[in-house]
Amino acid sequence: MAPILQINDLKKTYKGGFEALKGVTLDIEEGEILALLGPNGAGKTTLISTICGITMPSSGSVTVGGFDTVAQYRQARSLIGLVPQEINLEPFETVWNTVRLTRGLFGKSRDDAALEKILRRLSLWDKKDSKTKELSGGMKRRVLIAKALSHDPKVLFLDEPTAGVDVELRKDMWDIVADLKRDGVTVILTTHYIEEAEAIADRVGVINGGKLLLVEDKTALMARMGQKQLTIELREPLASVPAGLAEFDLTLAQDGAALVYTYDTKQDRTGITALLSALSGAGIGLRDISTRQSSLEEIFVGLVKESAA
Ligand SMILES: Nc1ncnc2c1ncn2[C@@H]1O[C@H](COP(=O)(O)OP(=O)(O)OP(=O)(O)O)[C@@H](O)[C@H]1O
Known part of the structure; x- marks a missing residue:
């Protein structure tokens, strides 16, 4: 089946010349949950706004369910629900009317049963007659989701859904x-919280400086997190990794004063014993050894730093 969302070399340069998207290409399969991670100003909101037709792309294209988001805007937009970062509710309107009116805006016929289902799922049913200004911040966010779901979209965008909300609401x-x-x-959700991506995403994309640096299956990323590094501080610095140690995944660090060995914690054999005896066999003296585990956070920070360099 064709991907529900196809983003093809999407670029956006704002008036004034700022290039916020520098050619993003990405396919998203139906039913997938994709988390877009990136620091402030990375281009996450620009990407979502461009897909949703709020911002016009400078070049490239996006299709949703096969419809081009520019040439076939109405069809594409009807398949999309958008939960914006900012709360923008009509304060004196009731929850029920807010959600009902949004459905109407999409030209959908009235369907009270469908709206009731949405409000119940979001634990808003007993608040349906409350004015939105009477709701707590967390409930207002739920109303935004209810609005975004009111026309039965196939693709839902959540722009930082849990920014500034308490732990319980986040869960x-x-x-x-x-x-x-x-x-x-x-x-498709954007987030600054790496644990959020870990908790709910099928795939994780990292964006910085308007570029998609990585899109990877979460499980594959987690497998990478299974990697550990053993740092071996040497008595005498080395100019290069000795040829006799080529079978090990070694790099030189600290200007040759340390060797770093990367290994997979999930494998039965780490290879550490063999490495240590090989070092001893090569007459390399050790001063100290330490291990550390790489996390998704480090992978993320490393990628973002690299891309900024
Ligand atoms: N309307 C605009 N005109 C000019 N520049 C803009 C406009 N909107 C956003 N930008 C710039 O584009 C860049 C990307 O902004 P964007 O809001 O997409 O980032 P973001 O990844 O969503 O950031 P945050 O995590 O802070 O929400 C920023 O440098 C921002 O200043």
């Missing part, structure tokens, strides 16, 4: 996303 939000996935909704 709730994750449950809601898992629920939507079960219904076959494709979810």
Whole structure:
């Protein structure tokens, strides 16, 4: 089946010349949850806004369900739900009317049963007659989600859904996303929270400086997190990794004063014993050894730093 969302060499230069997207290409499969990670100003919101037709692309194209988001804007937009970063509700309107009116804006016929289902799922049913200004911050965010779901979209964008919300609401939000996935909704969310990506995403994309640096299966990323590094501080610095140690995944660090060995913690044999005896066999003296585990956070920080260099 064709991907539900196809982003092809998408570029966006804002008036004034700032290049916020520098050619993003990405396919997203139906029912997938993709988390887009990136520091402030990376281009996450620009990417979402361009896909949703709020911002015009400078070049490249996006299709949603096969519809081009510029040439076939209405069809494409009707398949998309967008939960914006900022809360933009009509304060004196009730929850029920807010959600009902949004559905109407998409030209969908009235369907009270569908709206009731959405409000119940978001634990908003008992608040349906409350004015939105009477709701807590967390409930307002839920109303934004209810609005975004009101026209039965196939793809839901959540722009930093849990920024500044408490732990409990964050977990709730994750449950809601898992629920939507079960219904076959494709979810793309932006986040600064790496644990959020870890908790709910099928795939993780890292964006910085308007470029997509990596898109990878979360499980594959987790497998990478299984990597550990053994740092061996040497008595005498080396100019290069000795040829006799070529079978090991070694790099020189600290100007030759240390060897770094990367190994997979999930494998039965780490190779450390063999390495240490090989070092001893080569007459290389050790001063100290230490190990550390790389995390998704480090992978992320490393990538972002590299791309900025
Ligand atoms: N309307 C605009 N005109 C000019 N520049 C803009 C406009 N909107 C965004 N930018 C710039 O584009 C870059 C990317 O912004 P964007 O909001 O997409 O980043 P982001 O990754 O969503 O950041 P954050 O995590 O802070 O929300 C920033 O440098 C921003 O200043």
